[in-house]
Amino acid sequence: MPYEPSGRVPSRAAAAIPAEAASTEYTLGAGDQVRVDVFGVADLSGTTYTLLSDGSLTLPWVGKVVLQGLTTEQASETLVQRYRRYIHRPSITVSLVSPRPVRIGVVGEVNRPGAYTTGQSAGGTIEGDGAAAPIRTVTQAIQAAGGITQLADIRNIEIRRPQLGNRQEVIRVDLWAFLQAGELDQDIPLRDGDTLIVPTVSALDPREAVQLAAANFSPETVRINVVGEVKSPGTLALQSNTSLNQAILAAGGFDLTRARTSEVQLIRINPDGSAVRREIQVDLSAEVNEATNPALRNNDIVVVGRSGLARTGDFLNTLLGPINPFVGVFSILRIFGGN
Numbered sequence: 001m002p003y004e005p006s007g008r009v010p011s012r013a014a015a016a017i018p019a020e021a022a023s024t025e026y027t028l029g030a031g032d033q034v035r036v037d038v039f040g041v042a043d044l045s046g047t048t049y050t051l052l053s054d055g056s057l058t059l060p061w062v063g064k065v066v067l068q069g070l071t072t073e074q075a076s077e078t079l080v081q082r083y084r085r086y087i088h089r090p091s092i093t094v095s096l097v098s099p100r101p102v103r104i105g106v107v108g109e110v111n112r113p114g115a116y117t118t119g120q121s122a123g124g125t126i127e128g129d130g131a132a133a134p135i136r137t138v139t140q141a142i143q144a145a146g147g148i149t150q151l152a153d154i155r156n157i158e159i160r161r162p163q164l165g166n167r168q169e170v171i172r173v174d175l176w177a178f179l180q181a182g183e184l185d186q187d188i189p190l191r192d193g194d195t196l197i198v199p200t201v202s203a204l205d206p207r208e209a210v211q212l213a214a215a216n217f218s219p220e221t222v223r224i225n226v227v228g229e230v231k232s233p234g235t236l237a238l239q240s241n242t243s244l245n246q247a248i249l250a251a252g253g254f255d256l257t258r259a260r261t262s263e264v265q266l267i268r269i270n271p272d273g274s275a276v277r278r279e280i281q282v283d284l285s286a287e288v289n290e291a292t293n294p295a296l297r298n299n300d301i302v303v304v305g306r307s308g309l310a311r312t313g314d315f316l317n318t319l320l321g322p323i324n325p326f327v328g329v330f331s332i333l334r335i336f337g338g339n
Helices: 072-082 138-144 175-182 206-213 244-250 308-320 328-335
Strands: 033-038 047-052 056-059 062-066 093-100 103-107 114-117 157-163 167-173 195-198 221-228 234-241 263-269 275-283 303-305
Touching: 033 072, 072 093, 072 167, 103 138, 138 175, 138 195, 167 175, 175 206, 234 275, 244 263, 244 303, 303 328
Parallel strands: 103 195, 221 303
Antiparallel strands: 033 047, 033 093, 056 062, 103 114, 157 167, 157 195, 221 234, 263 275, 263 303
16 A cells, blocks of 8 residues: 655645645646656656556556655655655655646636646646746736636636535635735746636725736736727727727827717627717716726727707708618618708
8 A cells, every 4th residue: 555655635625725825736637747866776766657547657666656646755755755665765766758738628707618638748828819927826817717807806716626525725825916016926836637717806006906917917908999089990909908099199199170069978888798888978087986987807898979950960961962762771771860
């Protein structure tokens, strides 16, 4: 029967534990490639083994040894115990040569929630659309999932980590502390089977949103549609958390001969496909705020309407201009509210 080393065993978590209290050591599992070196015994050294589906490997002299769930240090101690009956005071080192593919879930306030699998190379790479990117930690997983949305609560991110006996450890991660104070222990390494949950913030702080836009786990750009009476209407790729005023200026600013500059419409497409429209009083001198200069989200639509003078001019042009029997009549009917 394989030796089970003594050591710290994670307890059943009734509440989330802080990231700094979580173990960051890699634990072995099926698919890992390890090298075993026995000091002073050349025949037992330098060989690379791949852990089988049950987390075991078969070694000379001692046969099958289960290393599932052990760190490399614990695995080394396990082999010391197994070889002690054959070698006097053995010194054994287990080294990780190539980590196994790791499957994780990223859900909540990210742009591309779903399951992600790392590649076989050291540290792993995300397999999927676009260029491969390394994934080892919380921030790298969020990057792979398209970055956080504007509504992400980065102070209360959770990692749900499966444990033996159908237990689950919940680790709380505060990436705001990581950004503000450089607490690297918040960006903890992920393990196979982890689920990363990015919750929704209860209240959005526009000033914090601007800082988050510069973080490497925020999307680099968002798509904003600016239509109507601006100089260059269309779809724009703008920096994450761009404000309403910045989007209008990026579209060339108001067409002052036609635009209604006092008010615009903001149409927001929700993840469930529903849309919300709101009227916003424009103040181009305002800092970012939810009332007059909100931070925009991906796929927002900004509609700049016509001024009263422009509407009157368009009406007269349609009414007095040559009437195409197939077009002009319908245009006039629309002006008068016809169908």
